[in-house]
Amino acid sequence: MRHTPALIMMPVAAFVCQVQAADYLSTAEAQAVLFPQASTFSRQEVVLTKEQLKAIKKASGVRQRKTMPPIWRAEREGEFLGWFYVDDVIGKHEFITYAAAISPEGEVRGIEIMSYRETHGDEVRNQQWRDQFVGKKVDAPFKLNEDIINISGATLSCRNITDGVKRLLVLQEMVLKE
Amino acid sequence: MRVKSLIPMIGLLGMAGSAEAGENLLGYTKGAEVLPKGAAELYQWVTQRTDKGQGEYTAYDLKTEFEYGITNRFNMTGAFLAQSIETSGLLIDGYLPEEIDTGLEPAGITVGAKYNFLSPAADDFGLTMALEGAYMWKDPHSGQDKDTFTVELAMYMQKFFMEGQLVWLGNLGMESTYAHRADIEGLPADFDWPTEPEMEIGIAAKTGLSYRFVPNWYIGAEIFYEEEFETEVGSERWSVFAGPSIHYGGARWWTTLTWVTQLKGGGEVYEGQIDQNLHLIEKTEDEIRLKVGYNF
Numbered sequence: 001m002r003h004t005p006a007l008i009m010m011p012v013a014a015f016v017c018q019v020q021a022a023d024y025l026s027t028a029e030a031q032a033v034l035f036p037q038a039s040t041f042s043r044q045e046v047v048l049t050k051e052q053l054k055a056i057k058k059a060s061g062v063r064q065r066k067t068m069p070p071i072w073r074a075e076r077e078g079e080f081l082g083w084f085y086v087d088d089v090i091g092k093h094e095f096i097t098y099a100a101a102i103s104p105e106g107e108v109r110g111i112e113i114m115s116y117r118e119t120h121g122d123e124v125r126n127q128q129w130r131d132q133f134v135g136k137k138v139d140a141p142f143k144l145n146e147d148i149i150n151i152s153g154a155t156l157s158c159r160n161i162t163d164g165v166k167r168l169l170v171l172q173e174m175v176l177k178e
Numbered sequence: 179m180r181v182k183s184l185i186p187m188i189g190l191l192g193m194a195g196s197a198e199a200g201e202n203l204l205g206y207t208k209g210a211e212v213l214p215k216g217a218a219e220l221y222q223w224v225t226q227r228t229d230k231g232q233g234e235y236t237a238y239d240l241k242t243e244f245e246y247g248i249t250n251r252f253n254m255t256g257a258f259l260a261q262s263i264e265t266s267g268l269l270i271d272g273y274l275p276e277e278i279d280t281g282l283e284p285a286g287i288t289v290g291a292k293y294n295f296l297s298p299a300a301d302d303f304g305l306t307m308a309l310e311g312a313y314m315w316k317d318p319h320s321g322q323d324k325d326t327f328t329v330e331l332a333m334y335m336q337k338f339f340m341e342g343q344l345v346w347l348g349n350l351g352m353e354s355t356y357a358h359r360a361d362i363e364g365l366p367a368d369f370d371w372p373t374e375p376e377m378e379i380g381i382a383a384k385t386g387l388s389y390r391f392v393p394n395w396y397i398g399a400e401i402f403y404e405e406e407f408e409t410e411v412g413s414e415r416w417s418v419f420a421g422p423s424i425h426y427g428g429a430r431w432w433t434t435l436t437w438v439t440q441l442k443g444g445g446e447v448y449e450g451q452i453d454q455n456l457h458l459i460e461k462t463e464d465e466i467r468l469k470v471g472y473n474f
Contacts, residue, residue, distance in 0.1 A: 062341055090341045092201075093427045094393040117393075144300040152250040153214035155299035156342045163341065 022122065025099070025114045031072065031084055034101035034110050038074040038081050046071055046175060055174060060167040062160075069171065080104055083176060085168050089160035091117065096124070096157060100133075100168050106177070108133045111165060121154030124161060133162075138169040200245055200253075203388035204423045205436025205467040207347045207400045210304030210336035212294040213247035218474040220244055221257075229463040231453055233268025237261065237462070238282070239318065251294040259286040259314065263321035270448040272370040273319055273459050275362055280321040286314030292334075298345075304336035319460050323360035328353050332382075342390075347400070349384040378414070380406040388425060396425040400438070406445075406460075415445035415457045419465065434469045 025033065031041050048056070048067045056064040065088070072084040082103040088095040094117040101109035111133050113125045123129065132148050144150045148162045200219040203209060213219060223241040243257035262282040265274060290310035298304030310330045317324035332351035339346065355378040365371055386400025400423065405416035421438035443457030451458060 090343055090390075092342075093429075150297070150300050153217060155211075155297050156338070159299040160341050 022117065023115045024125065025112055027070075027086060027099070027114075030086070030099035030112045030114055031074070033112055034099060035074040035081055035084060037076050039077055040075050041072040041084060042075070044071040044073050044083070044176070048171075048175065052174060056167060056170050059174070060163065060170040062163045062167050064167060064171060071176070074101070082109060083172060086114065087164050087168060089157075089164040091157050091160070092121065092154075093117070096161065098161060098164070100165055102169060102172055106137055106169060106172055108136045108165060108169070110134055111161070116157075121151065121157045123151045123154060124157050129158075133165055136165070136169075138166070138173050140166075142166040200473075201425075201427055201432045201471060202434050202469050203345055203396055203425050204347060204386045204398050204400045205434055205469060206402055206419075206438065207349050207384040207386040208308075208332075208334045209345070209347050210294065210296070210298055210306040210334045212251060212253045212292050212306060213245060215247045215250045217247045218245065220472045220474070222470045223467060224469075225465055225467045227462040227465050230265075230268055230270075230458045231451060231456070231463065233266055235263075235265045235268060235462060237263045237318070237321075239285075240282070241288075243288075253292045253294075255288070255290040255292070255310070257288040257290075258284070259288065259312075261285040261316060261318060261321070263318075265321075269369075270459055272372065273448070275320060275322065275365055275369060275371050278321045280316075283316065285316040285318065286312055286326075288312040298336040298338050299342070302337070304334070306334040308332045308334060317359070322362060324357055325360075326355060326357040328355045330354075344390075345388045345396075347384075347386050347388070349382065349402075351382040351384075353380045353382075354378075355380065376408065378406055378408045380404065386423075388423065394427055396423075396427070398423040398425065400436075401441075402438075411446065413445055415443070415460055417443035417457045417461050419461075431470065431472045433471070434467075436465075436467045436469075438465050438467075439463060 046069055053064050070086040074081040074084050082101055085100045088097050097115035099112045099114055103109055111130050116122045141147045142162050144159055144162060150158050200213050221243040225239040227237040238261060240260040241257050243255055245253055245255045247253050260282055262280055264279045266277045268274060288310055290308060292306050292308045294306045296303055296305040312328040314326040330351055330353035332349055335348040337346040358375045359373050361373055362371055382404045384402035386398055388396045388398030390396045401420035403418050406414045408414040418441045419438040420441055421436060423434055423436040425434040426432060440456050440461060440463050442455060443461060445457050446459055447454055448459050
């Protein structure tokens with residue numbers, strides 16, 4: 001076991017290595033991109049109960065991690081345009097932060113990747129890939145390789161963003177439907 | 179958007195895709211994800227095997243492996259093996275003929291292929307078949323000259339839980355081996371060192387879990403059963419190893435450190451072996467494995 005300390009030290013050295021975070025959009029920038037016509041974004045305070053969290057998981061198939069999800073109401077001179085969400089999903093190594101715009105009728109207007117903290121797989125930022133979500137409603141399949149094309153090598157990221165958007169649609173349907 | 183219209187675009191994306199798929203979360207149990215087309219990964223393994231119950235025995239196995247994504251489902255691998263064996267105070271009839279300190283020396287090569295049938299993220303359950311051929315010219319147990327040809331077929335299974343925060347891995351494998359030992363000059367007349375060709379069949383079942391407890395870092399545990407059959411004695415050896423792993427996955431590279439200990443073993447025992455509940459002829463009591471992977 002003479003060389004064991006050297007073996008152990010190698011992964012410990014990883015502590016000193018920083019993974020470069022790639023932050024592409026701030027919240028305000030994402031709001032401007034997804035609701036360019038909006039004049040005001042007012043924060044919508046939502047506190048999800050245990051029962052609501054369970055119901056969201058049951059309907060979407062994935063956990064709603066935050067009990068107070070960051071949601072904004074987008075308006076143009078009093079006209080309600082839709083909801084703006086900032087959400088995190090699990091990437092291969094770190095969380096992926098994205099924004100979603102959903103119309104009052106529960107239809108995805110668009111998504112934007114705000115932070116992708118991994119060097120590989122950031123093709124999820126490609127507009128053509130993100131455009132697959134536009135127009136989708138809560139009853140869409142949201143299945144990789146069915147209605148959402150997978151990106152090879154970034155499958156977990158694709159899967160979790162896809163599931164995340166569906167979860168937001170479920171959340172809106174259950175909690176914010178007017 | 180129609181799915182068909184996206185296919186050419188996604189094909190291009192796949193070529194530039196992530197190389198994270200080959201990341202090993204555990205030391206011994208492998209995952210079902212493969213590299214996308216055009217991606218490459220270089221792996222370096224170092225395994226330390228120690229303690230046969232008596233005397234001194236320390237072996238290092240080095241594996242330098244290159245993997246390349248031919249398609250999004252089909253990968254090829256090639257590896258160079260080296261080893262170092264130092265043993266003293268223990269001779270085992272038929273297996274450890276003399277005290278030795280080999281130093282680090284080339285020991286073999288491998289060529290392999292993997293085909294991914296199901297993706298754990300896209301299909302809910304990952305399934306990959308792996309085929310590997312190996313030629314070794316050194317015996318990994320005694321360090322003596324020995325030509326060994328091995329073909330191994332394995333199935334790698336993988337399942338994500340908690341959106342990928344918890345990962346289950348399972349492997350089933352079978353290998354066939356043809357081996358031919360070289361003569362050793364000067365052995366005692368009554369020492370058994372057969373030089374006739376021998377054939378063996380081995381089976382392995384491995385399973386483990388890995389949990390991401392903070393971003394980039396996973397802890398895991400695995401357990402695996404291995405058994406080897408040989409014509410003369412039937413079941414020559416079997417063993418159950420288990421132990422924990424810690425894994426770091428970064429942007430370009432990852433590393434995994436695993437310690438496993440032999441919980442139970444059986445089959446042949448050497449003369450004078452104290453702990454009869456372990457197999458200590460071809461196996462040791464403990465193994466430590468460090469893996470480092472670098473993505474291109």
